[in-house]
Amino acid sequence: MEVGIVGLPGVGKTALFSALTGIKAEGYSEKAHVGVADIPDPRLDLVAKHIPTRKVVHATLHLVDIPGVPAGSDARKLNSFLEQIRQVEAICHVVRCFDDGSGKIDPSGDITNMETELVLADLVVAEGGAEKSTKLAARGAEDAKARLAVLERAIPMLGDGRSIRASEEWSENERLILKNYGFVTAKPVLCVANVDEDDLEGDSQHAQAVKRYALETGAGFVAVCAKLEAELAELEEPDRSEMVQSLGLKEPAVGSLARAAQTVLGLATFYTTSEKEIHAWTVPLGASAPEAAGAVHSDMQRGFIRAECYHVSDLEQYGTEKAIREAGKLRSEGKHYQMEDGEVVRFLFNV
Ligand SMILES: Nc1nc2c(ncn2[C@@H]2O[C@H](COP(=O)(O)OP(=O)(O)OP(=O)(O)O)[C@@H](O)[C@H]2O)c(=O)[nH]1
Ligand SMILES: [Mg+2]
Incomplete structure (x- = not known):
């Protein structure tokens, strides 16, 4: 299962990637960073507490830190950006809720910018697909008729600037058709409000705006201070636990984030045990x-x-x-x- 970290430039995607994977990656890079994150799991800890074993293995999440494209980028950059999003199964959309020194924090505006880009890309694909399917359907191809029916529902939505994901229920078959077209706005989304150090709970109006958007569009939501979490990830135990405690947190926020990503992806966890190892695994629900x-x-x-x-x-x-x-x-x-x-x-x- 691969999750793409997506967002406007400078919102803290790479900081979040580092926090989740422990891989130190800094600064802008045109190439995506890829890495694997262990999913912190209190239930796994509980199993390991009761059953003696030599090794504890976490379930993992594969992450791709996709660089943001600055407004006004050329078509090549934009296409490479979209192509990378098409490859992943789910999107972790990072929204800046911290002050980056510009004095401007506008999560709703940023979300609209990002979403518009993705919606337009899908609209181009949908219209192209509809044109092709119309011709084939006219010749009696049943599968083309089914595709056309789905596209004719998707196109007006996209035309209104809405993500395919946000729609009323799609049937399983319709979902399969949408998946085959690689629509980026049909993918499950986890919204991450990247908050300031003084808003770890995400109570600020900025973080709440991200939360509202997530609820309205069928996305998941978590608030994280990526910078702080990346610093936590660099510490060794017991220093890390001490810092987590002193911040008044139950656990590093990357734990709740990774689990929220699992929920958005529709995954269930199960455990296998032996003297050799206790292992957490994920499978689709x-x-x-x-x-x-x-x-x-x-x-x-x-x-x-x-x-x-x-x-x-x-x-x-x-x-x-x-x-x-x-x-x-x-x-x-x-x-x-x-x-x-x-x-x-x-x-x-x-x-
Ligand atoms: N105060 C504060 N600064 C942050 C936070 N997260 C990231 N930053 C800073 O914001 C700057 C940009 O962060 P990056 O992680 O490089 O941003 P990015 O989204 O990867 O940017 P691109 O790769 O250019 O698209 C860095 O200087 C970070 O240290 C945060 O939660 N709070
Ligand atoms: Mg980056």
């Missing part, structure tokens, strides 16, 4: 038990027999796997079982 097994190893999916599961909260209540089994809370699930978020699983397989 609604994945079947064999599909989840496939995330661990393709052999496990191929030779899937059944899954033994319980919930992390059972571990909290009963303390050990043995006690969970004795309490009758250990379930045996077959190949049609749909995974729930937060399960500890042992896959039984035979290859």
